[in-house]
Amino acid sequence: LIARSYYMYSCPSGFARYNGVCVPNRFVQAKPGQFCNPLTECVGGSMCLGGICRCLPGLIPSGGVCVLPPFGMFG
Numbered sequence: 001l002i003a004r005s006y007y008m009y010s011c012p013s014g015f016a017r018y019n020g021v022c023v024p025n026r027f028v029q030a031k032p033g034q035f036c037n038p039l040t041e042c043v044g045g046s047m048c049l050g051g052i053c054r055c056l057p058g059l060i061p062s063g064g065v066c067v068l069p070p071f072g073m074f075g
Contacts, residue, residue, distance in 0.1 A: 032061035 011022035016039050018028050025039045030053045032046040042053035044065035055066035 031064040032066055 011017050014025060015022040016025050016028050028039060029041045029043045030036045030046075030048075032042070032044050032053050032055050034053050035051055036042055036048035036053045037051065038048070040048060040053070042048050044053075044061070045059065046053040046055050046061070046066055048054075055061055058068070059066040060069050061067075
């Protein structure tokens with residue numbers, strides 16, 4: 001019999017583990033409201049603040065992007 005060994009591999013420099021595979025860091029993206037880190041690109045007009053992709057003040061997340069709130073929403 002041949003013994004098989006299983007191990008957790010790490011990604012090479014410049015890559016991050018995403019959904020079980022190594023992908024270039026620049027392709028790891030997160031939408032508003034999703035978790036992020038310094039290697040994550042927040043999309044939809046959001047920025048990584050406190051580990052979460054957040055919309056800038058005055059905008060709200062909607063459908064994966066930051067948008068102006070409907071008129072009178074905060075009235």
